[in-house]
Amino acid sequence: SARKCFSTNLLPTSARIFGALKISGLHFLASLGVAALVAIFVFGVWYPFPYRELSGGRDLFWLVVSVDVICGPLLTLVLFNPQKPKRELLFDLSCVGVVQFLALAYGLFTVWVARPLYLVHEVDRFKVITASDIDVGELKNLPEDIHPKLFSGPNVVGIRDPRNAEERSKILFESLQGGRDFGERPEFYEKYEGEVQKKSMLRARKLEEFLKEEEIVKQFGSHDIKQLYYLPVVARQDWIAVLDGNGGIVGF
Numbered sequence: 187s188a189r190k191c192f193s194t195n196l197l198p199t200s201a202r203i204f205g206a207l208k209i210s211g212l213h214f215l216a217s218l219g220v221a222a223l224v225a226i227f228v229f230g231v232w233y234p235f236p237y238r239e240l241s242g243g244r245d246l247f248w249l250v251v252s253v254d255v256i257c258g259p260l261l262t263l264v265l266f267n268p269q270k271p272k273r274e275l276l277f278d279l280s281c282v283g284v285v286q287f288l289a290l291a292y293g294l295f296t297v298w299v300a301r302p303l304y305l306v307h308e309v310d311r312f313k314v315i316t317a318s319d320i321d322v323g324e325l326k327n328l329p330e331d332i333h334p335k336l337f338s339g340p341n342v343v344g345i346r347d348p349r350n351a352e353e354r355s356k357i358l359f360e361s362l363q364g365g366r367d368f369g370e371r372p373e374f375y376e377k378y379e380g381e382v383q384k385k386s387m388l389r390a391r392k393l394e395e396f397l398k399e400e401e402i403v404k405q406f407g408s409h410d411i412k413q414l415y416y417l418p419v420v421a422r423q424d425w426i427a428v429l430d431g432n433g434g435i436v437g438f
Contacts, residue, residue, distance in 0.1 A: 202267050210263035217255040217286070224251065224294065232301040234339045236438045240314050240421040241302045250293030258286035302340045304332075305419075305427075306369040307378060310389035313369045314340075314421040324372045332377050342435065343375040344382035383433040390415035390429055409436060 225247065233243035265278040304315040317334075325333060332341045345368055348354040360366060368374065376382055393402055393414040402411045406428060419425040419438065428437045 202269065205268045206263050206266040209266045210259045213262045213282075214255070214259040217258050220290075221251045221255050224290070228294075228297060231337055231339060232297070236425060237302045237314065237340055239423055240419065240425055240438075241300065241316060242422040243297065243300065243302070246300060247293075247297050250296060251290075254286060254290045254293060257289070258282060261285070303334045304369075304375070305340055305342045306375070307342075307344045307382075307386050307417075308367070308369045311417055312419045312427050313367070314419065315369055319370050320366075320372055328372055328375060329377070332375060342378040344378045344385060345369065345371075345374045346376050346382075348374075386417060386429060386433040387415065387431070390417050390433070392416075393428060396426065406437060 228243070228247055229238055233241065233247070238244040238247075261282045262279065265282065266275070268275075270278070299318050300316055302314050302316050303320070306313050306315050332343055334341065348357060357368060357371075393406075393416045394411065396416055399411065402414065406414060409430065413431040414436070415429045415431070416426040417429065419427050425438050427435050430436050
């Protein structure tokens with residue numbers, strides 16, 4: 187009787203566990219593959235170096251994706267049973283797939299909202315501006331070459347001076363009231379080139395004052411280190427932008 191009990195109870199349970207582990211493992215590998223493809227796009231387009239560190243996008247992405255990759259296969263492990271009717275099994279796995287897809291979509295939406303749109307030069311610094319920092323509706327009037335696009339990374343822009351006393355008073359009043367910073371106003375953006383680019387040199391300081399010569403040579407040896415300058419970058423982490431003699435960004 188003991189042998190009969192063992193054969194009728196334990197073996198089916200073992201078969202169910204091994205079957206569930208096999209399907210769950212395949213689901214996990216498939217989820218990793220999807221996560222890798224998504225990571226290539228996110229870090230290659232929305233968060234290119236160094237913005238994945240500057241904006242905290244790397245940590246946010248891996249948090250979202252890790253939860254999704256782990257929870258999907260775990261649900262499969264719990265629900266899969268080869269003894270279930272095929273229709274019921276298909277329904278269960280479809281539900282897991284839908285839940286996992288929705289979770290991934292929501293996570294990517296969160297990453298999308300937090301993505302950096304601009305690196306803005308503000309007098310004596312650069313500031314990373316994310317999609318959540320500005321009113322996206324104000325972007326429609328920007329020139330095409332600095333308008334954010336789905337398949338492009340952050341744009342580097344400068345800020346024009348107020349055109350009249352009315353604009354100047356509006357900015358000053360809103361700033362005193364705790365409103366938006368100058369860099370969060372897309373209507374003042376202009377492409378970072380030419381004279382706009384050279385304005386950054388008015389407050390830039392020699393890179394030699396910040397880094398030792400051997401560190402500069404190691405990272406920027408292809409440039410004349412005597413003609414390298416820097417400005418701080420305001421973001422989630424403290425970085426500096428390294429500039430050449432014309433204000434062009436050569437690295438971070």
